Amino acid sequence: ELKVEQNPLFLSMQEGKNYTIYCNYSTTSDRLYWYRQDPGKSLESLFVLLSNGAVKQEGRLMASLDTKARLSTLHITAAVHDLSATYFCAVTNQAGTALIFGKGTTLSVSS
Amino acid sequence: DTEVTQTPKHLVMGMTNKKSLKCEQHMGHRAMYWYKQKAKKPPELMFVYSYEKLSINESVPSRFSPECPNSSLLNLHLHALQPEDSALYLCASSDRGLQETQYFGPGTRLLVL
Numbered sequence: 001e002l003k004v005e006q007n008p009l010f011l012s013m014q015e016g017k018n019y020t021i022y023c024n025y026s027t028t029s030d031r032l033y034w035y036r037q038d039p040g041k042s043l044e045s046l047f048v049l050l051s052n053g054a055v056k057q058e059g060r061l062m063a064s065l066d067t068k069a070r071l072s073t074l075h076i077t078a079a080v081h082d083l084s085a086t087y088f089c090a091v092t093n094q095a096g097t098a099l100i101f102g103k104g105t106t107l108s109v110s111s
Numbered sequence: 112d113t114e115v116t117q118t119p120k121h122l123v124m125g126m127t128n129k130k131s132l133k134c135e136q137h138m139g140h141r142a143m144y145w146y147k148q149k150a151k152k153p154p155e156l157m158f159v160y161s162y163e164k165l166s167i168n169e170s171v172p173s174r175f176s177p178e179c180p181n182s183s184l185l186n187l188h189l190h191a192l193q194p195e196d197s198a199l200y201l202c203a204s205s206d207r208g209l210q211e212t213q214y215f216g217p218g219t220r221l222l223v224l
Contacts, residue, residue: 030210042201043154043215088153096210097167101153 002027002093006102013079013109021105023072023089032072033090034063037104043088079109114138115216117202123222126192132219134185134202142208143185145177146201148218154201160185161208192223 003026013019023032034046047056049065049072056063060083062075072089090101115136124130134143142161146154159167160179168177174196176188185202199218205211 033212035215042217043203045212045214048212090153092209096208099156099209099213101155104151104153 002029002091002098002100004089004091004100004102006089006105009103009105011105011107013076013083013107015080015109015111016078019076019079019107021074021076021087021107023074023102025070025072025091025100027070028067028094029070029091030094030096031092032065033099034072034074035088035090037086037088039085046087076107079107081109081111083107084109115202115204115214117200117216117219119219120217121220121222123224124189124192125224126194128192129188129190131189132187132200132202132221134187134216135183136204136214136216137183138204138214139182140204140206140214141182142205142211143179144203144205144213145175145185145187146203146215148199148201150198158187159209189221192221194223197221197223 005024032049035043037043047063052067054065060077065072086104086106088101088104092099118133145157148154156169157171158177163179174191178186199220201218202216203213205213
């Protein structure tokens with residue numbers, strides 16, 4: 001059974017500092033997604049990571065994938081208030097019959 | 112156009128009511144999904160339609176009945192719901208299936224009294 005774990009679940013960040021969110025999954029997967037969700041809003045796709053060693057960057061966010069360790073990281077550089085949201089990683093199983101989300105990491109940025 | 116639209120935005124219904132949620136996309140996607148999301152929890156997949164056919168039903172109670180009238184539209188018919196069914200219901204679509212990036216609609220916030 002595919003399981004996805006994120007940590008931390010809550011992260012209080014200071015503006016200007018760097019942080020990392022971790023996403024572990026339990027079985028082999030072809031691809032991993034990162035989504036952002038603002039309170040009361042829908043999910044916005046941030047990144048899709050398709051292969052071992054994949055790295056994608058958008059603004060202050062950088063996501064990477066290590067399929068051997070079954071680990072993805074979302075690195076935040078110089079946090080700003082606009083990044084406050086909940087971030088989910090999600091993984092599809094190899095058969096393509098399930099998309100499993102982690103519990104989400106809620107980020108709060110303070111000055 | 113990468114937009115998925117959902118109506119209504121909010122819905123309050125009694126346990127004896129029948130209502131429907133609607134979802135529409137014009138991206139030419141052939142896979143559409145319904146998710147349920149409770150507060151402070153991740154989305155949970157309910158149904159997957161692929162090429163207008165129901166391909167995955169994640170053991171959802173029969174009081175939820177999905178329908179895909181055509182490749183752009185997805186409905187979720189609700190009947191005899193329970194208060195614990197109150198949640199945000201999200202529709203999503205992707206090019207062909209679960210292996211592609213999904214685009215989510217804004218959701219319908221449902222309250223069952």
